[in-house]
Amino acid sequence: MEISPRETEVLDLVGAHLSNAEIAARLCISVRTVESHVSSLLRKLEVPDRRALAQRAPEPTGAGPSRPAPVLPAPLTSFIGRVSERAELTEKIKAHRQVTALGPGGVGKTRLALAVATEAAGEYDDGVWFVDLVPVTDPDMIATAVAGALGLGEQPGRDMTASVVAALADRHALLVLDNCEHVVDGVALFLERLLATCPRLTVLATSRARLMVPFERVYPVPPLSLAADGEPDAIALFMERAAAVGWPLDPPLRDQIASICERLDGMALAIELAAARYPTLGLDGITAALSHPLRMLTGGSRADERHSSVRAALDWSHALLEPADRALLRRVSVFVSPFTAAAAAQVTGAEEGLVADVLARLAEQSLLVVTASPGGTEYRALETIRQYGMERLAEAGELVDARSRHLRWCLAKAAALAVARPDWRARFDLVADDLRAALVWAADRPELRTDAYELARHLAELTFTRNLVGESQRHYEQAAELAIDPAATASMLRQAAAVAGCRAVGDDMYRLRLAAADAARRSGDTAGAAADLASAATSAFRFSPTFLRLPPGEEALALIIEAREPAGDDPAARAAVALAEAAVLADTFGAVQGPPGNAVPETMAYAERAVELARRTGDPLAESAALDALASAQSWAGDTFAAAATARSRITLLSSLPISPTGTQELIDALGMVTEAELGAGDLPGARRWARRLADHPALAEVGHRAPLMVEALAGNVGEVLAGSIRLLDAWRGAGSPARSYLGPAVAGVAMIHGLRGDHDAQREWQQILNQLGTPPEYFHGYGAVFDAMLLLHRGQAPEALQRMGPEPGQVWKWVTWIWHHWYVALRAEAAVLAGSPDARDRVADARAIVAGNPVSAAMVERAEALLDGDHETLLATADAFDAAGCRYQSVRTMVLAGGEHAERGAAALADLGLAPMMTVRFPTRSMP
Known part of the structure; x- marks a missing residue:
């Protein structure tokens, strides 16, 4: 019997192992019409079943049967490492029909699943299919998304799930369902039906939450390796992505890269985002930007697109918790760094033993990450979960109470850190993000202004000693704004000015000293105001190369004139004015009544008077500043060796002082001067020794030195x-x-x-x-x-x-x-x-x-x-x-x-x-x- 052209087309597609639904979609005809053509072909070719009918289909021209190409998205970047993970996950999908690659956002679940699916494609006769569920917001649309990936159209009288089931019923295929977390219930139901009726189908799902079905086998996707015999995957990924944006990295930088990757917890997305920022930040800039360990995870557009999906998954997980577990989850969300059960008990007000039990249950639900540390077991919520907890905290009306408890905890921690101990830096790093977060919240609440001031002051001191000098200046200025007492405001502004000096930002030094003078006047401290005015004038000449806009000499002279009378007999104020006169008057205007210019005798006289008055104060910092003026005067007089000796005496004077912004600024300046003085005197070994000490000073990590x-x-x-x-x-x-x-x-x-x-x-x-x-x-x-x-x-x-x-x-x-x-x-x-x-x-x-x-x-x-x-x-x-x-x-x-x-x-x-x-x-x- 003659076979019609349409029947020939149907026979070809049957031979290609397409289902009736797929044939209907391919030929734009109904499934019933396909069924009629198949029945007709069975009669005409006198074969008993569809398998025999497929064998009667003609072979493709010029080739034997071939496996369909995997229908997978082409990756835009190379896949790095994960050798053991690929092997383990491949074995999982060989042994089990449904495997869930489980892990937090950004760990690299999708890329791992794609790599495994690509490598395994040859094992599946009917191909590999990939479905991205990110756009799916309705669980009922999961089957539609899968049908779209399979090329199926809607069939009359049959829902999409039935169409997908029919299409895959006799297929030996691998189906990859990516990003299931926000429609996890719908995925579970869909897979239960699909796997029950498609015996040769394997499903690999990726999700942030388990599907919670009996047939599920979970593969926890670990972070990228940070330690390996060869190149750790995390470091390799960073270096490859940095090279991809045109900034290849040298192997000697490996340790610094390893440190960055470790702070990012080996999270693939965060490492990629960090590497992409290398051209603009450099490794030092990236390291400094990681004060918040997880912010890279929320820094890209992908994180924004999936935010609502994560909330949907968390809503589902949250609904499974007992009321006490829900309450603790939202209350510990105020922590932005890893915390212990003891810390959680202090902040939540609950008994520590009970808190420890609930924290363990939350960790079992993958809502908290557990790590062991020398200080005990620590818990941490990923940023998306923490934000979710904060929303629940606000909804419960508990936000202010929980934040206030957290603030008090932070104040106690900051005060304890201020007492120097050998391990204080490590302990500060553990709680630094919590201190910062508590300050941001408290600073906007007038009723907590005193607490916010104390925390800002502590943070300014701690970050300075931790060599985060830019942050320290910001906190000192913040403390000045929060202070209720003008005298405290003036004190904080002076410290901020000194930190600006350490950073070689002269404009800020000048601005902050003038602001300190205004605050001192408001507090009734006229002598302090005079010293601030004089110090501002001094900075404009002593540190003039660090200015972008250098105040004119007339402005500095006006400050000196304004400072003289309120200085009175106060020793510190008189010394400050004398130093300003040595810096400004001799340099720009000569003697007060004399001709302008650099008159050497007057310069020396002003400097020697500044040293004499500074010594009367008993303040080594004031004396060092005056000796700086004397060394400059000696140099201008042509006495190079005397200048070098004076510069060395400054180091002796400052070496035993405790760390402080003013002391550090003075020491950095003294080290720079003694280096240059020894260079001028021809002592290259001595200059080199001082220069190395200067270059190694931790406060110069941001600015370096010449x-x-x-x-x-x-x-x-x-x-x-x-x-x-x-x-x-x-x-x-x-x-x-x-x-x-x-x-x-x-x-x-x-x-x-x-x-x-x-x-x-x-x-x-x-x-x-x-x-x-x-x-x-x-x-x-x-x-x-x-x-x-x-x-x-x-x-x-x-x-x-x-x-x-x-x-x-x-x-x-x-x-x-x-x-x-x-x-x-x-x-x-x-x-x-x-x-x-x-x-x-x-x-x-x-x-x-x-x-x-x-x-x-x-x-x-x-x-x-x-x-x-x-x-x-x-x-x-x-x-x-x-x-x-x-x-x-x-x-x-x-x-x-x-x-x-x-x-x-x-x-x-x-x-x-x-x-x-x-x-x-x-x-x-x-x-x-």
């Missing part, structure tokens, strides 16, 4: 400069590339090193950065002239170097004194000799007198004179002097200048240092053998 780069650049230590420059550049860009002129010497030093290496592109890049920072007089006549001259002399451009340093030191004395004075005059003398200047001998003689006692600059002048006299023996002796002084570059430069076999060894040594060949010039007076 001093180490300056030391290594002048010494010519290429490796240290290149490594430090990367950190400097990352920190500067991470801070928004501010125009901080105090970074100028370090950046100029890096640019010079790249020039010495012959890397002109890198040199131009750093020169552009230098231009962004600004080019003040210090650049033109101080550090810029020194670094430029060193590079020009290396390139054999002695006349250009001499021109770059054309001004006599006395003409630009302010900018070439301090650390640059000896370097300037020594390099200028050498440039004059190498350029064949007729006054070279006079310049050498003048330089010798100025730099006497400076091992590096004196050796440079000695070398210049040896070149001038053709004294080969003395010339070579300077190489040893440079080595002894820790200045390897100048030693190698001496060898090249010596010529002959010495030059060959010098050229090889330059290459070992990573520097380009040095060019030399012939000059008329040279008569070396």
Whole structure:
């Protein structure tokens, strides 16, 4: 009997193992019509059943039978690791017909299920199908979502569940149901019917909650591994995702990445979000942003889209709890960090034994995560569950009471942490997020203002000691706003100003000191107000490079005039005013009645008076600040070695003081000054030692410091400069590339090193950065002239170097004194000799007198004179002097200048240092053998 074209189409699809419903959907005809065609084909082909009919279907052209391709979404990113998890889950779905991959949001359930389904596709004759249930909000629509994935249309007289069951009845297939948590009841009912009528079907579900059906087998999806023989999955994921956004990471950063992944609990989504932020935050920025351990989990759009779905699943879980369990779940939701049963009992007011029993039951329901710690068993609610508990707390009318109990608990914890103990930092880290959360809530409630002030003050102190200086400044300012007593407000603002000083944010120092003066006036403390006004004026000059908008001199002078009368006879206020006069009057206006300018005698007189008055106060911090003014005055007077001695005395004065914002600001400034002072005096080993202590100071984690780069650049230590420059550049860009002129010497030093290496592109890049920072007089006549001259002399451009340093030191004395004075005059003398200047001998003689006692600059002048006299023996002796002084570059430069076999060894040594060949010039007076 003849088979019609339509029957041929039906026969082909029967041969492809499609059900009647699928054939109907494919051919756009009704299921009844398909059934009629199948019956007709059975008669015409004289076969007994559908299986035999399928065997009569023609083979596809040019190939044997093939398995259908898995209907799975294509992942947009690579799948990382999970080798053991993939193997375990694969074995689960081989052994059981329904497996639920269970875990919290963001742990990586979907990606693991997709990876397993893709690998297992070859084991299922009729394919693998994937259904995302996120868009499904009605449990009755689950079958519709599955039908859509299968390509089924609605069939007359048959509901969608029946259509799906019919389509899969004889199929050997794997069905992946993703994100079941919000329709878990509907999924359970649907699967019960589906699995009962489809004996060859396997279902892999992903969910945050169990389906709670007898046939379910659960596979808890663990976080990504943080420890492994090879590369842990968590670290590998972070590095791969960072590379994917164009910022590959070097293996040496592995420990820092591991720390970030550990704080993120190995949660895949959080790690991906953190890695995506690496280009803008860097690893240090990411670490600092993780004060809230789980916030990355709620930082992406995916978390927002699933928020209501999580609530639906939690509603279902919540309904299964006993009333006492529900009450405890909502009350412990005030904790944002892991907590113990004892802490929960204190906050909830319940008996500890009862609380422990309920917490255990909540953990069994996957509503709390349990971890063991040295302090005992700890519990933690994932952020979505905690937010759900907070909503329930508000609905029950218990929010204020629970929050108030939590606030009192936090105040007690903060007060206990203020008593120093060896493990206080670890204990602070455990409760820090709770302290912050309690403060945010209490700060908005007028009736709790006193408690909020106390907590803000404690947090400011704790975060400062914990080296979270930016946060500390915010809390000090917050405490100032919350304080009821103006005297307390003034005290908090002074501390905030000191923290701003540690952060090198001069504008904030100035603003906060002026605000402290206003608060002191309101409290009746006129002497305190005078000291604050004077300190504001001092900061504008003492820390001027840290300002973006530097107050004009007239404004600072007005502050001093305003402070004099209320200072009266108060020792601290008088010392503060004297220090302001030393900083402002001598620097900008000369003597009060004298001409403007930097008059050295007046500068010294003001500084010595400031030191005398500061010592009368008995305050080491006031004395250190006054000694800073004295060291500057000594430098301006050209007494480099006295300035270095004064700078060292500041360190001795400050070393035994307890940690405080003002003390830390003073110590950081003193370390910076002593580094630069030793550099100016030619003590490179001493400068390096102080620079390393400064760089290692924990309070500088946010801002870094320029001093180490300056030391290594002048010494010519290429490796240290290149490594430090990367950190400097990352920190500067991470801070928004501010125009901080105090970074100028370090950046100029890096640019010079790249020039010495012959890397002109890198040199131009750093020169552009230098231009962004600004080019003040210090650049033109101080550090810029020194670094430029060193590079020009290396390139054999002695006349250009001499021109770059054309001004006599006395003409630009302010900018070439301090650390640059000896370097300037020594390099200028050498440039004059190498350029064949007729006054070279006079310049050498003048330089010798100025730099006497400076091992590096004196050796440079000695070398210049040896070149001038053709004294080969003395010339070579300077190489040893440079080595002894820790200045390897100048030693190698001496060898090249010596010529002959010495030059060959010098050229090889330059290459070992990573520097380009040095060019030399012939000059008329040279008569070396």
